[in-house]
Structures are given as structure tokens and as C-alpha cells.
Amino acid sequence: MDKTKKRITIKDIAQKCGVTANTVSRVMRNDSGISEATVMKVRKTAEEMGYIRNNLAATMRSGNSRLISIIVDDIQNPHYATLINKMDNRLKKEGYDTMILCTYTSPTESLDMAKLSISHCVDGILYFPDSNAANIADLLKKNHVPVILIDRSINGVEADVVRADDYQGGCLAARHLLSKGHRKFIYIGGPEDNGAQPLRQSGYTDTLIQAGIDPSDINVVKAITAYPIFDPETLSESANHTGIFVFNDELAYGIMNTLQSAGYKVPEEVSVIGFDYIRGALPYLLPLTSLGCRLEGLMAEKAVSLLLRRIKEPSSAFVSEILPVILHEPESTVGTVP
Numbered sequence: 001m002d003k004t005k006k007r008i009t010i011k012d013i014a015q016k017c018g019v020t021a022n023t024v025s026r027v028m029r030n031d032s033g034i035s036e037a038t039v040m041k042v043r044k045t046a047e048e049m050g051y052i053r054n055n056l057a058a059t060m061r062s063g064n065s066r067l068i069s070i071i072v073d074d075i076q077n078p079h080y081a082t083l084i085n086k087m088d089n090r091l092k093k094e095g096y097d098t099m100i101l102c103t104y105t106s107p108t109e110s111l112d113m114a115k116l117s118i119s120h121c122v123d124g125i126l127y128f129p130d131s132n133a134a135n136i137a138d139l140l141k142k143n144h145v146p147v148i149l150i151d152r153s154i155n156g157v158e159a160d161v162v163r164a165d166d167y168q169g170g171c172l173a174a175r176h177l178l179s180k181g182h183r184k185f186i187y188i189g190g191p192e193d194n195g196a197q198p199l200r201q202s203g204y205t206d207t208l209i210q211a212g213i214d215p216s217d218i219n220v221v222k223a224i225t226a227y228p229i230f231d232p233e234t235l236s237e238s239a240n241h242t243g244i245f246v247f248n249d250e251l252a253y254g255i256m257n258t259l260q261s262a263g264y265k266v267p268e269e270v271s272v273i274g275f276d277y278i279r280g281a282l283p284y285l286l287p288l289t290s291l292g293c294r295l296e297g298l299m300a301e302k303a304v305s306l307l308l309r310r311i312k313e314p315s316s317a318f319v320s321e322i323l324p325v326i327l328h329e330p331e332s333t334v335g336t337v338p
Contacts, residue, residue, distance in 0.1 A: 069117040073130030086300035146310035152195035169291035170203020182243030190247030249274035271333035287331035
């Protein structure tokens with residue numbers, strides 16, 4: 001490949017068509033003031049020459065990139081993948097392209113991805129914060145980049161937020177297991193720096209204690225890594241702990257498999273509840289009792305709508321959308337055996 005060759009430019013097309021560079025530029029902008037014959041000639045020539053629009057140059061001229069970055073810490077989680085897919089579809093309908101950046105639960109990576117977004121002059125960011133990264137929010141604020149926090153907030157940061165009612169979800173999980181007759185419980189937590197983690201845990205344990213359950217009958221298993229491997233010996237050490245609430249569905253499915261491999265029957269012997277209701281988007285998954293928004297994709301729609309609003313009205317008041325959750329599919333929870 002001859003490295004001295006440069007990409008095709010508007011000037012190259014203009015020279016071949018015998019028109020001005022301004023005329024070609026107007027054709028590419030769909031200017032209605034150009035004759036149909038000239039439009040056809042320019043577009044045909046551009047296609048034949050392999051012309052690709054220089055978005056960076058266009059951004060420098062207009063100040064708008066029509067590009068949105070989505071920063072996510074765990075792209076493998078079906079919950080996030082589903083939300084990103086729906087956000088991308090909505091943004092395309094609004095005339096925006098998306099750039100998906102993965103941080104892999106690393107605060108350093110998150111900062112790097114924020115800087116990369118700024119360097120690409122994105123019009124806005126949809127951000128799944130993996131930690132209480134106030135420094136990242138501060139950097140985006142200094143660069144006047146509209147940002148929406150999704151699925152969790154950042155302590156001390158004033159920003160638009162869309163998330164599920166995590167505390168309510170914990171309460172509903174506890175009430176459901178109590179209604180099934182369970183009296184000994186386990187909560188399996190998520191990452192400690194995830195803003196949703198303490199809310200789901202406290203909603204669950206608060207409701208159980210208020211119902212008269214002794215704290216000694218509530219076993220809280222903390223996450224050592226982002227998605228810890230559940231040790232079935234935890235149940236053996238906590239005899240008759242039959243009601244399990246898990247931080248999210250991805251982990252809950254792993255726990256169900258681990259329990260069944262260890263000889264436990266789910267839900268006949270142990271009931272399991274997750275959070276996110278990913279089976280709503282992936283119906284081929286095994287049934288799992290789960291907390292999630294009533295309408296699939298609601299969080300994605302709300303997040304994009306808030307971002308578009310923030311782009312158009314940068315001085316508008318910040319909004320915190322806390323979406324109520326409901327219990328879906330009680331197939332992995334049953335009543336206890338008397």
C-alpha cells in the first residue's frame with residue numbers, strides 16, 4: 001500500500017466533476033438549491049471514488065458531531081447489552097451515531113474513556129458508572145459535555161440520573177419470600193462500589209427485620225469480586241436458609257447452576273430471586289423470579305430522552321428518574337415445606 005496516498009476529499013470530487021468544492025459540499029449537505037443533474041453526477045462520482053465524509057472536519061465547522069458515547073463497565077451483562085441496543089436504536093432514529101466504550105470495572109479505564117469521548121467531541125454521554133467516580137463527572141462538567149448517569153448515581157454529583165428503584169426491589173424480594181413461608185434468608189451482594197448494591201441489600205434486610213425476622217437468620221454474602229462464585233457450602237453452614245435474593249440476574253443464574261450442580265433443587269428446596277429481569281429480552285433463558293421495570297426498555301428510553309433534552313437545554317434543571325419495579329415470573333420461588 002502506498003502510504004503517500006491520501007483519503008479522497010471533496011476537492012478531488014470537485015476536480016473530477018468540473019465543479020467547485022463548495023458545490024460538492026452543498027450536495028453532501030443535501031442542499032436543495034443544486035440541480036438534480038449536478039447532484040446525481042457528484043454523488044455517482046463520490047461513490048465511484050470511495051469518498052467517505054470526514055466527520056471530524058464537519059464537527060469542527062458546525063460544532064456538532066452527532067455522536068454519542070456510551071460508557072459501560074460490563075458489556076457482557078445481558079442487562080446492559082439490552083439497554084445499549086435499545087438506546088442505540090433510539091439515537092439512530094434521532095440522527096445520532098453511537099460509540100460504545102468499555103471500562104471493565106476499572107476506575108482508570110473509566111477516566112480514559114471519558115477523556116476519549118471528549119477528544120472525539122461527542123455531543124453527549126450515556127454513562128453506566130462503575131464506581132463513585134466524582135472526578136469523571138467533574139471532568140465532563142468542566143468540558144461542558146452533557147451526561148446521563150444510568151442504573152446508578154454518583155455520591156455528591158449533581159447530574160441527570162435514570163435508575164431502577166433498587167431499595168423498593170429489595171423490599172419486594174423480601175415480601176415475596178416471606179409470603180411463601182421462608183424464615184431464613186440469604187442476600188448475595190454485588191460490587192461494593194456499585195451504587196445500587198447498598199440500596200438493594202438494605203431494602204431486603206430492612207423489610208425482613210421489620211417483619212420480625214431475627215438478624216441472625218439473615219446471612220449477607222458480600223462480593224469479593226464483581227461477580228463472585230457462590231459457594232454452596234454457605235447454605236450448609238446456614239442450615240435451612242431457603243430464601244435467596246441475589247444482586248442481579250447474571251449472578252443469580254450462576255448461583256442457580258451452582259446450587260443444582262451441588263444437589264440442591266431450585267425452587268423445591270431453595271428459592272432464588274434476581275434483579276434486572278433479563279429474561280424479558282432473552283426469553284430463551286430459564287425462568288427466574290426477578291425484579292425489573294414494568295415495561296421493557298423503559299430505562300433506555302428515559303435515558304435517551306433526558307440526554308436529548310440536556311443537549312438542547314443545557315441549563316435545564318437536573319432530573320432524577322427513579323423507575324418503580326415489579327416482580328416478574330415467580331417460577332424460581334416456591335413456598336417452604338412445612
